[in-house]
Amino acid sequence: MINAVYFLIPEIFLALSIFAFIIFGVFKKNSFDLIYRATIVIIPIVIFLILNNNFENIKIFNNSFALDEFSSFMKILILVSSFFVLIMSKKYIQDINNNKFEYPVIMLIAILGMFFMVSSNDLILFYLGLELQSLSLYILASIDRDNLRSSEAGIKYFVLSALSSGLLLYGCSLLYGFTGSTNFQVISNNVGDINIGTIFAMIFILVGLAFKVSAVPFHMWTPDVYEGSPTSVTSFFAIVPKIAGIAVFIRFMYSPFQNILDQWQYILVFISIASMILGAVAAINQKNIKRLIAYSSISHMGYAIAGISTGTESGFKSTIIYILIYSAMNIGFFAFVFLMKRSGKYIEDINELSGISKNHPLAALSLLIVLFSLAGIPPLAGFFAKFYIFMSVIESGMYALAIIGLVTTVVSAFYYIRIVKVMYFDSPKKPFENFKNYGVYGSLIFSCIFLSSFFMYPSIFNGIISKINIF
């Protein structure tokens, strides 16, 4: 038992620092700045602790908590993306007078929840992690409580997400009823003889998971919540819970449900195609940049799920690379959104970007790289993300999915290059407010360099990812 605790050091450290921050914040007034900095420092320490844990695939606590390469990789990805989100959004959260110390702490709690989600090898632990994460996200969505739209977004997200959690829980209980265990391995062994109960359970769980990663047809909340929440929270929503959601998706499909591949494969193919098409078509008419990125993230989740839907090893590995590059692209995108500030107010209208390449050539160039990468144009990293996905899709012989997927990239390229058009082809307006913000600049530059130099060595992550083994 003592040994098991030893393996849990990163989670324990994270939990203890959360408690310390809460107590400190309650007793000391105006401690936002301090706690925010401390949060930013905590994250690299947790990464270090995870890297320091050298073990080979073990499961602790009665096989309910899995520690393997997959969970470590996903946790580090979650932490790195949260790190960038935090350093980008500090100035923003201060500008909208929301510098409450709870903000970074709740983010940390959400991250803790995701840790349990990613590592879960048991339905109960999975559900606890998911709820810890979701509850924190509801608070984050409505953190700007004096703002009507933020509160509305929070309520909307809460109601819909609670419904999906309910369905998920129902699915979990059915699954327990029909297989006799909550442990993923035992379920995987017992699920083999198909009966209608396990199929029902699987579908309920799929609905819940699809909701969490905002895949069609459970995407309705995404644009509203993205638009209503403060941008700093939107940037968190667009990146970090998606990583955790996709990780859990992979874990479910490849661990408890791996033996009923033929049952879920077509459901995932449908979800994937629907997300790609809806994300591409619905974004065309959006004027608000946050709504646009909401639809864009829906279509990106479609591609990520396309990788999972192959049911092969190369399939989920391509999804991992996809979600990694997706995070890097979104970091760059939101870093630019945080720059969009004119006469003291943050703007979200795409047309306000008109001619910005003349006023801010470097920032515009960075967004150009991010946008072409999102559209999947070579030689930028976004192309390789899609390339790996379609490699595995075609390997499995799913040509229809590949053709639909690639044709929708053309449609979605349209709205990405529409932003390029506004920035580069239209006549300039007033420049943005210039403020020294090394967090935003740093994230933007990091993202651009990553995206534009990825082609030199596209197999950079293959070494790590090839070690990942879920089963």
Added chain:
Amino acid sequence: MNFPILSSITFLPLIGAFFVFLSKSELNQVNKGAIYVSLFTSFANFFLVLFLWYSFDNTSSNFQFVEEAVWISGFIKFKFGIDGISILFILLTAFIIPICVISCVNSIKTRLKEFLIAILVLETFMIGVFCSLDLVIFYLFFEAGLIPMFLIIGIWGGPRRVYSAFKFFLFTLLGSVLMLIAIISIYWITGTTDVTEIYKIKIPAEFQNLLWLAFFSSFAVKMPMWPVHTWLPDAHVEAPTAGSVILAAILLKMAGYGFLRFSVGMFPLASEYFTPLVFTLSVIAIIYTSLVALMQDDMKKLIAYSSVAHMGYVTLGIFTFNKQGIEGGIIQMFSHGLISAALFLCVGVLYDRAHSRLINNYGGVVNILPKYSFILMIFVLGTLGLPGTSGFVGEFLVLVGAFKVNFLVAILASIGVVLAAAYILWLYKRVIFGKLENNQIKEMKDLNKSEMGVLVSIGILVIFFGFYPEPLFNTVNVSVDNLINNYNMEINKLSVLK
């Protein structure tokens, strides 16, 4: 010889672009440093390519100067190499880019620095297309060229530039994504994306037709073939002069090169199967677009439609699968690269002075611009394929090749020669001769030194290769023989089986 010369000529412009990027410049102000850097890089690259041509071994049908490196460990190698066909296109690219740099210094008034960066980056991508011997690397460069070209049309283009830029981007992207699917499929069929390996392994006959169609969808849009040519006139009309030159001279040739290297090389059976389709589309393109060109009142649009017609000869020539046809197609591409570039530059000369591309606004230009009128005549005659210009060599060989294969197609294609003479001479007559009526054009000045230098150097090449095309033939000869032998071997194998 271990010096990686192909990588050097590919990535040298990118390094130049980086230095231009670093140069300081105010908005809308010409920065001498940026111009000198880009001139230096593009000329240095041109001389490197000349050296490459000089050290190229004409007698070998193997790929030369091959460079290999691990790229995506396990399945894709970074592989560069050239044969007689690709070196001609590299030569053309390296020759056209310095010309574009010189011409844009005159004609681009805003954001020159960004324009130079775009052109140099584009050069890297274009040379990369012709050098790469791996399908994925090829696709990478082929698609990457969209980004700078989209910006060139969109930022520096004319009034309808947004529409044209979007049309260009989406058309070509839609064509290419199917090719990506085909490339990945080839990987799973043969286990490699290395072109030389695929030549040896040979793709099974049952897959060839579908794969060929996927590649065709990409090349047909890029070429452009009728009926997916509609983006080209728009893109040409709105693009700035240098953009049109690159588009006509090089970007279109990437598709012709793709047909030779990939469609014919990798899928000989499918190429044979689809020959009637290509012939039909080519003949329609030749006749229909020539007729359309007759009715244009915009000079650039007229030249754009004539480009579609000339590309029709190229596809016709390539799919005759005999030596005359294929060599004619290649020479036709090379000479069209020179002539259409020069024609667009000539239109640019008028546009810079009178800010109009409409034919009706001109007339009697010969009275005020005698030198210009003389030089334009060379290219007009080149377009209609007068013996003694490089245009004749290509067109003639294509028709000879076509007569060998299909009499009817050859007759129909010959009509295009007559029509070409009609629309281009009529254009010349309306612009250059006639009465000088428009007051605005009376104040135009004749060619300045840089324009003169550029146009004369192209003109000399057009006439030189018209009288003495031997260097071009020597370069492509062995490679084309090799291509045809491989093709015939495959076809014969199939007929023996039957």
